[in-house]
Amino acid sequence: SKVFILSSANPDFFISHADIHQFSKAHPLPPDLHQNATLINLQYFTITRLLSSLPQIFIAEISGRAFGTGQELAVQMDMRFASPGAVLGGLEVALGDFPGVGGLQYMAKLVGMGKAAELVLGQQTVGAEEAEKSGLVNKAFGNAEDMRRYVDALAGRIGLWPEGGIVATKRGIRDGEGPTEEAMNVDGDAFIALSELPALQAGADRFLELTEDETKNKFELGLTEDLVQIYQ
Template sequence: MMNHLQFRKEEGIGWVSINHPPANALNRASLEELEQLFAQMEEDQSIRAVILHGEGRFFAAGADIKEFTQIDTVEAGIEMARLGQQLFNTIEGFNRPVIAAIHGAALGGGLELAMSCHIRLGTPETKLGLPELNLGLIPGWGGTQRLPRLVGKARALEMILTSRIIDGEEGYRIGLLNRLVTQDQLLDEALHLAQAICGKSKLTVIKALEAVRETEHSFLDEGLIKEAEFFGQSFSSKDMREGVQAFLEKRAPHFVDE
């Protein structure tokens, strides 16, 4: 039984909906449900494409910050990073195309989830960003590795280091989004794209995905290990505690660089 996701299959397309109100925050339970669901879809050869979207007002507004208060060692931080990284590797390595239909916010872990999908659609109002430095953290679920690969090193560094949130129009302009449509058109556009892919030979789709992965991720694993180490180490800092507490108290953080 899934408490944070909804799933249905129609005409060879798997529809995965994140349903964890109010903001579809990604916690350990939702990550584990996604892992289980993708394992099930891997076995279901009738699924030829997957559409991932969020219910309500958001795609996924980020990780569940309250869970971070329970992490008090470097090792626990690394374990949390690897949990998300391994799931998003599974999605990126899924041998049928995964399309993210992004409305509302895809921030922090939500954007890292979207970036692990093969194709991303959004709306002009979509909000995209990696604001982890506001919490005294760094992105820990692949953000430091995938964002530069998608938009270039300089743009990725600007977004990460300033925690700047961009809209869908800028996301489309810099290549973070494949297509930009109105919110009313978003799921229809994702469906049309999935149907176009489903019309191809499944064997050639699988081989094309494998070929593209081969060219792009020769050094990703090494980067993810280093990212997890830094993510875990940040949990031993005073600034992480201050950043998380300020977020929960809805105030500006006061970092002391310790």
């Protein structure tokens, strides 16, 4: 296959954030699950690098919330398209960390330094139309069906071309506009270091209390607009 499309069967979420229990002292994961979470995190680091290095084209169809990890993954794909239910945002800075698994580097490339600072430091969400205007996604659609139809046609069209031209084009775009491996590694190290600090652990504790440990809790669904409640 030359093109892969990533979408979600859950209309509320494209991909949500990581399990916050892994950062919490008051509500930690059981030891066996914590080991699994550590392994998953290492695999996630690897996956984000593969999005850049693999020859295939990766396209995100965003119809629900893409928070934290979900947003980081989306911005590192080759293209992103959004339907009206799409909401993109982060929570890392509010908890005491930052999107250090490539998300910040790619977001700055997509929307510019000033807009990236506004969105990430302000921990602001954007819907489909605003995401298109800022360059965070390629295009916003009036409904999910139109998005899927367009992406399917685009993927099919790309798939007709010889592989060599596709690979060279992706490499040229990534080499010219993508972040350096060194910058990605520096961010990754900083992300891990911050995740071990008391500030993040306290933020994670409060976050889990506000979500009542439920994915579709009102606070969770309102992320990131509700993040200020952590400090109230």
